[in-house]
Amino acid sequence: MIQADSETTANGNGSSQVKTEDTAQFIKLPDTASYPTGSLDFLVKLRKEQAQQEAMEKLSLHDRRDKPSRLSLKIVIVGAGLGGLAAAIALARKGHKVTVVEQAPFLAEVGAGIQIPSNSSRLLIKWGLKPYLAAKVVTPESIAFKRWQNGDVIALTKLVPEFQENFDAPYYVVHRAHFHDALYQLALELGVDVILNSKVNNYDENAPSVTVEDGKTYTGDLVICSDGVKSIGRSKVLAGVDQAPLRTGFAAYRATVDVEKMKAHPDTAKLLLVPGLNLWIGEMRHVMTYTISGGKAFNMVLSHPDRSDPAGWVKQSPENILSQMREHFNGWDPTLTKIIDMIDTTLKWPLLSGTPLKSWVASSNKLLIMGDAAHAMVPYMSQGAAMAVEDAAALAEAIDLVDNAADLPEALHIWESVRILRTSQMQEASLINGKLWHFPDGPEQRARDAATRAEVEGRQFTTSANQWSDPTTQRWCYGYDAEAEVKKAWDGRLPSKGISNGH
Numbered sequence: 001m002i003q004a005d006s007e008t009t010a011n012g013n014g015s016s017q018v019k020t021e022d023t024a025q026f027i028k029l030p031d032t033a034s035y036p037t038g039s040l041d042f043l044v045k046l047r048k049e050q051a052q053q054e055a056m057e058k059l060s061l062h063d064r065r066d067k068p069s070r071l072s073l074k075i076v077i078v079g080a081g082l083g084g085l086a087a088a089i090a091l092a093r094k095g096h097k098v099t100v101v102e103q104a105p106f107l108a109e110v111g112a113g114i115q116i117p118s119n120s121s122r123l124l125i126k127w128g129l130k131p132y133l134a135a136k137v138v139t140p141e142s143i144a145f146k147r148w149q150n151g152d153v154i155a156l157t158k159l160v161p162e163f164q165e166n167f168d169a170p171y172y173v174v175h176r177a178h179f180h181d182a183l184y185q186l187a188l189e190l191g192v193d194v195i196l197n198s199k200v201n202n203y204d205e206n207a208p209s210v211t212v213e214d215g216k217t218y219t220g221d222l223v224i225c226s227d228g229v230k231s232i233g234r235s236k237v238l239a240g241v242d243q244a245p246l247r248t249g250f251a252a253y254r255a256t257v258d259v260e261k262m263k264a265h266p267d268t269a270k271l272l273l274v275p276g277l278n279l280w281i282g283e284m285r286h287v288m289t290y291t292i293s294g295g296k297a298f299n300m301v302l303s304h305p306d307r308s309d310p311a312g313w314v315k316q317s318p319e320n321i322l323s324q325m326r327e328h329f330n331g332w333d334p335t336l337t338k339i340i341d342m343i344d345t346t347l348k349w350p351l352l353s354g355t356p357l358k359s360w361v362a363s364s365n366k367l368l369i370m371g372d373a374a375h376a377m378v379p380y381m382s383q384g385a386a387m388a389v390e391d392a393a394a395l396a397e398a399i400d401l402v403d404n405a406a407d408l409p410e411a412l413h414i415w416e417s418v419r420i421l422r423t424s425q426m427q428e429a430s431l432i433n434g435k436l437w438h439f440p441d442g443p444e445q446r447a448r449d450a451a452t453r454a455e456v457e458g459r460q461f462t463t464s465a466n467q468w469s470d471p472t473t474q475r476w477c478y479g480y481d482a483e484a485e486v487k488k489a490w491d492g493r494l495p496s497k498g499i500s501n502g503h
């Protein structure tokens, strides 16, 4: 039986006094559990809410900065994609001087949508992005998985209010350009220098510095390469031998449809009544859809097998690509094919997947990679950019944990090992969705549909073949706290040091 640390005894004059026992002989109640349990979640949530409340009280709308790190660095980031800008924000908030160098003459994202799952939105909201995004995002109520042939719902994940309640953050969908612009505006507000039209063509990992095409050199204490799938920085952290992402034999058509066209037909209009994600799945193919731009456009990603060389795709006429796309989904749910027929133009993208790298940090410990450069993945968990946001938050936290430059390499390697584990598992989970969704009609498809029936019928379940709903996967995927994981690894590595920085 667990006893109290102290007991109250009556003394001679009737008053009481506290007699303190030697506490060492009594077992201490644990504050956290090392085994998987959800029973202490309410306390974790309460503590977070209390900390957030405290932080909000301190933070005015026009001051997005966090408590500065003890080590203040000059940081050069290559690439102003979603990942590079996320890193710029996370680091500038902690007081670092950040310069972003981008090859494009102006900032733009492909005209399509992106999902911002709760593990990412929690960080973005903490950084102060909500006011920039609020008018642009859609908060879908659910994700409905539909049978390819007739649109019957075969799996159903409820997002509202479940994800906000369980994972402490909303699940958003948004136009990429709006997301990108929100990050850019916040970065500028935090004093980040974004230098456009500057293609980096040389790295010096020891200085560390980058040189751009016009010969200008940018030097810092740390260089972060967030230069995307075709990264040049990646070979620098792999001792000169690149490990580029591999083709998967799948490609995606990306397109948007004007919702006004859909409203003209009762069956397609029905999909717009409640904001939601609708995903049709069938043999070797699937179509992910949701509305973006405050509900004005219907975003579509149509994944299909394609082993041809992407170099040849640019030679195909837009009409040819459109007709191939329609051919791929011939015979699918008539509601879906009606929407596919409304697509006027589409872009075709190869779907690549990286394999886990052995290193993200160069041997100089002054240059590192993150984002798609480090962990490209198929978009089937909708987590690629979310992983870059987590990379950014975790990196700022790792640097925040050290108090002098000599400890920085160790912090970077802890960040690297935590992030390699997390992102390689997400690469795997993304590929597993490709397996779960693409069964031909037959025994595996029927067993899968049976394994998701409980969620459609509103019955309780402890496992699901839908990774958005499966309670264990949900917790790992959306409940992940990128900053806390780095801190845990740092504390585990250095038990005697007891580094705190007031966190």
Ligand SMILES: Cc1cc2nc3c(=O)[nH]c(=O)nc-3n(C[C@H](O)[C@H](O)[C@H](O)COP(=O)(O)OP(=O)(O)OC[C@H]3O[C@@H](n4cnc5c(N)ncnc54)[C@H](O)[C@@H]3O)c2cc1C
Pocket (backbone or CB within 6 Å): 078, 079, 080, 081, 082, 083, 084, 101, 102, 103, 104, 113, 114, 115, 116, 198, 199, 200, 201, 226, 227, 228, 229, 232, 252, 254, 301, 349, 370, 371, 372, 373, 379, 382, 383, 384, 385, 386, 387, 388
């Ligand atoms: C079909 C599809 C759907 C997706 N859906 C989702 C989703 O719903 N949710 C999600 O989280 N993720 C999703 N993703 C993944 C997501 O789009 C990427 O993970 C994310 O955009 C990667 O961002 P990044 O900044 O790492 O790379 P990039 O966006 O590629 O940015 C790299 C930047 O670096 C610049 N650059 C490159 N080389 C140089 C150089 N030498 N000098 C200077 N600048 C340079 C580039 O111009 C670019 O601006 C999806 C991906 C696809 C293909």
